[in-house]
Amino acid sequence: MTKGTFEVGDKTFLLNGKAFAVKAAELHYPRIPKEYWEHRIQTAKALGMNTICLYVFWNYHEPEEGKYDFSGQKDIAAFCKLAQKHDMYVIVRPGPYVCAEWEMGGLPWWLLKKKEIKLREQDPYFMERTRLFMNEVGKQLADLQITKGGNIIMVQVENEYGAFGTDKPYIAEIRDIVKGAGFTDIPLFQCDWNSNFENNVLDDLVWTINFGTGANIDGQFRRLQELRPNTPLMCSEFWSGWFDHWGAKHETRSAEALVSGMKEMLDRNISFSLYMTHGGTSFGHWGGANFPNFSPTCTSYDYDAPIGESGNITPKYYEVRNLLKNYLPEGATLPEIPDSIPTIAIPAFELTEIAPLFDNLPDAKESETVKPMEFFDQGWGSILYRTKLEMSREEQTLIITEAHDWTQVFLDGEKIATLSRLKGEGSVKLPPVKEGAQLDILVEAMGRMNFGKGIYDWKGITEKVEIQNKNTTRELKNWQVYNIPVDYEFTKGKRYKEYKKGENTAKQPAYYRGTFMLNKLGDTFINMMNWSKGMVWVNGYSIGRYWEIGPQQTLYMPGCWLKEGENEIIILDMASPSRPETEGLRKPVLDILRGNGAYAHRKLGENLNLTGETPVYTGAFKPDHGWQHIQFGKTVDTRFFCLEALSSHGGDGYAAIAELELSGEDGKPVSRQHWKVVYADSEELDDANNVASNVFDLQESTFWHTNYSKTDSKHPHQIIIDLGEDKKITGFSYLPRAEANKPGMIKDFNVYIKMTPFKLK
Template sequence: MMRQIITFLFIVSFTNLVVLAQKTERKFEIGNQTFLLDGKPFIIKAAEIHYPRIPEPYWEHRIEMCKALGMNTICLYVFWNYHEMEEGKIDFRGQKDIAAFCRLAQKHGMYVIIRPGPYVCAEWEMGGLPWWLLKKKDIGLRVQDPYFMSSVKRFMKEVGKQLAGQQITRGGNIIMVQVENEYGAYGVDKAYISAIRDIVKESGFTDVPLFQCDWNSNFQNNALDDLLWTINFGTGANIDEQFRKLKELRPGTPLMCSEFWSGWFDHWGAKHETRSASELVKGMKQMLDRNISFSLYMTHGGTSFGHWAGANFPNFSPTCTSYDYDAPISESGRATPKFFEVRNLLKQYIGEGEKLAEVPDSIPTISIPAFELKQMASLFDNLPKPRTSEKIMSMEAIGQGWGSILYRTILNKSVAGQTLIITEAHDWTQVFIDGKRIGVLSRMKGEGAVMLPAVKQGAVLDILVEPMGRMNFGKGIYDWKGITEKVEIKSGKTTTELKNWKIYSFPVDYEFVKNKSFRAGPAPKDAAAWYKGSFSIGKIGDTFLDMSTWSKGLVWINGHSIGRYWQIGPQQTLYIPGCWLKKGANEIIVFDLASPEKAEVKGLRQPILDSLKGNSAYTHRKFGQDLDLSNEKPNYAGSFKPGNGWQHVQFDSTAKTRYFCLEALNSQGGDDYTAVAELKIHGDDGKPLSRQHWKVVYADSEETDDANNIASNVFDLQESTFWHTNYSTSKAKHPHQIIIDLGEEKTVSGFSYLPRPEAGKPGMIKDYRVYLKLKPFKF
């Protein structure tokens, strides 16, 4: 009998081992011109969504929406700074439980692609890199700086602990892992990419393909032989042209667009971005018919809650709280008309025996009647304990990651009609004398000086600085906040640096903002204050908080940090997830930096994402300004070839230059427009000059009514955005000119021109002239 029992237990154990082995024998690999899932050809149809931009109670709903769209995979970044907000304190709990997010995707039959960075971009604060790295003034970011690399290794090891066990070979659903992110837009450093690859492997990601993504124009710069190469591009791109070079170099590789941009992100002060649904579907169909895999970036954008929205580079351009992205699934998780157009396409490509999932119900919405926030706490009446310093210090230098910062000093002599110069105030600055505001400076507009009124010795100078998200792209990730250099008073030719500062920190933590001395009473004029109120609801649902009567600031609901608002738009509402509300009374706190028109809010059923107010910071031609080239001689004249892709021009001789003017004389198609995606200007060594300090000082025409085709797009390092002259032919006639200030004198030997990425579109330049000057052009 005992022998029979032992035999039975052996059979059961052996059977379990066989079943377990069968479960863990699943495999995802690279085949000949195709991916292979368990040995069979597989096309990745991935939906990019970001777990920090979706409230944790809604994760499953958003995954179900992606499944119903016709996707088979979820693609997501790992946001380092979201998990390690303080050095050495790494958190993967609750809203940050990325492993739980992946398990939810597996529950619904979805595979997962992980993109752990360490840099992710994503229009996210500092591109996902932690702010505390900047406490080391000489830090090297995205290079083999020992401190940076040891920090990356520590974090990636923890990511491996969370996710390596969920690779498909181990019973999970992770099928690919990315190494770094779009490094070609940052630099050329294969040794660094190799080191990151090794760290990813050492963290446990050894069972699935590793890949790197870049643009078709730069993917070779850092391409490693043992990684899969993928290409990123957007709606309307010429699909065959995007993959042409990759197919030449690797004819047997599976092709994948690792970011097919469904829309675009919004900037404060600029029109809400949209992209054509028909062009999106057209591009997806072309890829599917060519056996090309893709990840739709974004399928659902969500919200950059709290302080997490970043800023673009070059030219500081902060992004909005809403990351709606004009994606098929809206910011609040609702199916858009674009959703159903994509779904109708993808249902034609469902695998044999598969069925398109039903679209889940939308989260209900509610409206909230207007109510007033009657309690107020002035910033100047609620100053925390200061830090004293002889010289100005950045936020990072005093250990502050986010929030606002106040610098205070006493003027030691009387002044009148002199200029206060603040060098590198990041990002939105208000200047006060004895509590009265005398000026507002915006980094977006390059402002850094204010005239001082007549004040007596002993006057109190206060400078309140609000950072608006660290830049998330290019070399802009070195983005210290607060006042990063110095403050001076200029009188004639004499400048005097101000010293002996008291520095006050105002964090964004709820525990900090709730503990204020609130009182009833009118708001202070042109000054920062916290406002507190409550509202009651009978049922729970999503809503959109109308902030259109407020100036600029942040909102907290029931302790949840909702995000930034700014009266300039285009976003005028803030998305409030119903899962963060409760029946009955709800608390709201608003930190408004410059006093509202009316301390009142209400909840709407629909968002307001495209309402601009006031003067835009983005146009590059003053009213009545006309460029005068009548006495100028072009340094170079030529003609571009028709078609897409970069074209390179070498001048006959080098020239000392500060101002570069490109004049388009006509177009390839005979239309009246000019469009340029990117410009590079070459130095005397033939290599592209840094574009970090470039400014557009003139563009004869820009489209800002129906799209954000502004002139500074020619050096935003984004090949899918472009400068386009005004769509109205009455305003757009050749010739068209753009003038770029290089920021300092340079020796120039040529330039490169990238037309807009679509085939056969208007605005492709044919004949052109180039003017180079050391002094400004005449108008």
């Protein structure tokens, strides 16, 4: 193979000594069946890209401590070589943390078996395991650097660390670990947002900025250019769309804004990576959850990207391709777009066998107290806690602190409650019980949080279970614990029996098994509209989680995992289907919500009453898209924070906020880990996912926006945040939405602060 060079030049990157603008397509190899890797790479090349950008997912390659797997679907070197076959370069982002809406941000769950571990810090154990893993990555990829005849041109150090903390010594040690793994011949870089990149920058790394469509590109790079006027500019994540959360509206972003931003960067020789160019699917249990406020992400990682979830060509793809064809090397033309993978419909069929979960439990483990599943050596799935109750002739309250993430409570085999972490539910009223009544608490773990401090996300019951009556509160002890993992070997080995019509009217969790016949193959989308919540396996492949609340109502089934003749499907349904029947559709259903109010922050008819309240501060924001910092001139004890928008700079009746931070006595932002929105007078939940909790989701490209309807577009608008703990604050910071010339930029405002809740009537 021909050896080459990739270097940092004067205001440009240099490929073999010549100016080169990186046009990277972000693709994630675990989210694409290996059989389709080449198809997706070719489709990205036909779009006009010259590079593939990818994360390396630590927990994917080391699911158990010390057991590494880079074979088959996990053969990352083979993926890079396929890119080289099609004359595509590669940018590698090996973490150790990657975010990516992926389980625990890519960190292995078994790190949490050490209760006091410090993640993404210079914790000796964390750093030791990081070094060992990075060395394994080096064995796979270091010889594929461009200087050795490969196609890897850049490697990233950590990922968006400014959103997590400020710790240059940690970043420096990760840099040294990356170099020690053999990545010494090409530029190393770090990425962050323009508002926080200075917190952790190292002199010997390339600095890049992440932002989304509609952003002011001059503003995004202004500070970087002041510090490094001769550096090549790169947007290392230009967000083409966004990811979906269970229970929230399907996310889309404008193709027009995407193309406009890309054109501006190309005309100014600014390199970029389009995140995502093709999102794919978080198969199995790999979908993560956002933070703050636990918000699990859907199985589909369609991302409203130019290449759809199944590799299909979208209208956005054609818009981008029409732009990029004008920025090819002299004499070059775009290759033909590869044919899409054929899709098939599968007629409706029944799952004819059932294996009730409670009839198929594994051996129990004894434990005096409840503990998270990690301390029972379990990474994913569900966990059942069982104990006996003392007799009580009175109603009592069961208090669970805290159950992660979706919990069903059974008394003598009868379900009495369902609790959702999304809604902050944690208590159940118990009826009078006889001596020795059996209490079962079944907790399903969804994805671990993949952002911020939420990566410390133990699953199962994380603290304790208590019984409260009129006079006492006591902790329940002496538990039997049953681990229910998600691997196919565990799933198939159940005692299945024939399903009889009308069975399981008690809505108990159960495995359902069936078969369907095919005489031709193709991609399809398994329709889950009859089912409640759970996971699906087809021919031994776990194709992902489903949940009736939506917005995703189908699961992508790659045709390469199907076979002519008989195919097996197993569905674990946690609360029973309306009927045990499904079908294969030719198109996905990603945008139907059903009966969930977890994301609304105002009850019907509820109004805020500020009569008699005195603002702690009254002021006006500037018409500027950057962070604005307000100081009260005094320290204020705070539990509840209310921002009231009185007017907007555009004269419209809307209010919008991308991010809010509160300043502590030391002038630094206070933790937002326990924040909750308790009231927003208005928020857009139908035409867009502009929910109020976006103001502290640590994502500068998402925002709260009041409802778009004209009837709701009148000032004042209020948002109230419960900090979850008492704080002393001296001011706050406000970040408007990133897009220029958009409504909702707040002008005049009041701030109210209380130690007790505001009056809602």
